Amino acid sequence: MNPSARTGDLTGLADLTGDTGTSPLPAAERFDDMELPGAVLTTLARQGVTAPFPIQAATLPSALAGRDVLGRGRTGSGKTLAFGLPLLARTAGRRADAKKPLALILVPTRELAQQVSEELAPYAQALKLRLATVVGGLQSGRQAGELRAGAEVLVATPGRLRDLVERRACRLDQVDIAVLDEADQMADMGFLPQVTELLDQVRPGGQRMLFSATLDQDVELLVRRYLRDPVVHAADPAGETGSTVEHHVLHVHGADKFATATEIAARDGRVIMFLDTKHAVDRFTRHLVASGVRAAALHGGKSQPQRTDTLDRFRSGAVDVLVATNVAARGIHVDALDLVVNVDPPTDPKDYLHRGGRTARAGASGSVVTLVLPDQRRDMARLLTDAGIRPRITRTHPGDPELRRITGARTPSVTPDGAGRDRRGNAPFRGMGTVPGKPGRAKNESRKSAEARRTAEARKAARVRRGA
Structure with missing residues (x-):
């Protein structure tokens, strides 16, 4: 040839x-x-x-x-x-x-x-x-x-x-x-x-x-x-997601991870945020919505009509943040999407490249940001080397001006909507802590409140029957 x-x-x-x-x-x-x-x-x-x-x-x-x-x-x-x-x-x-x-x-x-x-x-x-x-x-x-x-x-x-x-x-x-x-x-x-x-x-x-x-x-x-x-x-070298893409690795501590991700989600503009599991996607999406962020979840556990509706709302601007598993890493095109965030770092170089391929499409510019905990740094450095990526590395935390400069992060506006909800924009993700799936204090308190309410209602009903 x-x-x-x-x-x-x-x-x-x-x-x-x-x-x-x-x-x-x-x-x-x-x-x-x-x-x-x-x-x-x-x-x-x-x-x-x-x-x-x-x-x-x-x-x-x-x-x-x-x-x-x-x-x-x-x-x-x-x-x-x-x-x-x-x-x-x-x-x-x-x-x-x-x-x-x-x-x-x-x-x-x-x-x-x-x-x-x-x-x-x-x-x-x-x-x-x-x-x-x-x-x-x-x-x-x-x-x-x-x-x-x-x-x-x-x-x-x-x-x-x-x-x-x-x-x-x-x-x-x-x-x-x-x-x-x-x-x-x-x-x-x-x-x-x-x-x-x-x-x-x-x-x-x-x-x-x-x-x-x-x-x-x-x-x-x-x-x-x-x-x-x-x-x-x-069309381009194998290890690139495009010359118009900036790659950032943000070193964060475990206690700050989801607070940092929440501030990024509250930015002005659309963003796709990747997490590892369906459970983590659903929980983080609920947290973002409770924090006043227009977010929706996408993963393989959703029905096809639900997935189609979610993508339509994201493309139309009705939803600003798409929280997803790797199901969104390919085959999704959204105009003017300039930021992809790996809340959970990928474990395969190809997954990184495909996730990053959601931004900077058709010659546009964009950024890929990966949140990395201390015990993930070595594996992430090896993965990026295998992917042919040289990222900019920054240590950051919630409220950091450098975080705002890189991602447009800002403190979310939180609408009070019930006991146990987090009313501080930079607070840790209640209900997840630093590890997805770990029950948090807020959830336990909410469960106790519900049980107490049901007990009180049962006692009231018993008194009414005795009076009758």
Whole structure:
């Protein structure tokens, strides 16, 4: 393969792709210079998409010509249109039979599936293509009905699609173009057996495109097995979440951790805050709401309608703080999101990069802040080195002017709403202490008050009965 096909650090990928010396088509600087249908060009202009991002400029010409593509680009780099526009353009003019889509996009999460569908919907409509989305957490009967009515393009998560295939509600033998988005996450989540089972059912010899924020040995099986002499492209170096991102490590003491996080959450502007567990997410969200912060929780324990509603409110500005587990680390795009906070540090370099990828999207700027306790410092330093990140390290505490400078933190406005609520903006997180899940004094006092109230009411009722 011609070295010009590669941008950024692609060490080792030539071995995976079977370098044959075939060159990609030249990159195009304008959408008008590509073989895109007029309806797509009109829709791009209507959507305000005026110039291709680097990954689009590099891969679209070859993808439109039917070449396989192996692309790496951090989330927000334009990957969806890089694979979506050629998929739609090359499918246009055909009509799918019932239950037999012609093009398939596999993604690891429900949120990413919905985002991909929403982003491609205007272009599919312009080309008169029917698009169906198949994910878990929603009624499978309704999704089977969409496939039965006919859909040229199918966006799906592996588990739900496999279920529909096994129930004979969908057949993949007419799929000519198959895309894997965020392939490394599919490997991390244990989806590879399902993915390979599904790809083995699509029409042989068709076009394959694999895109991901990171490309490493986790995807070696998929590349070797399904891609033929692909055009290889990386939109940025593997260890970067973007040159416009500032990375900060804030050293805090355990007693100050959640008070510090609360002040950051009370800033002016939207922020995503990551915690390790569903339980910790729910408890911290309740604390923020009680502190006067417009916050909402997102994790795998929520139903799909709840998750969709929460994201809609966050995107619209009705919610300022999204408190989430790693379920929000990929597939979520929010305009003007300039801060991501790791309240609980991640344990894997890829998780750090994907969490940080929620900010500084499409060339914007942003910051990633990680709160680190004394006993976490060594592990966090090692993780950031592995991720290729050189952060700025600051020791801080609630009320620190430097904390305000870095994050915009401020003392939250607290509305009194019952006994046991914390009325001090910089107080520790009652009910969690320094470790999520540890019961606090406020919660115990609240429970005792409730028990006393119930006892008093029972005694009053007994007196009334005796008087009767």
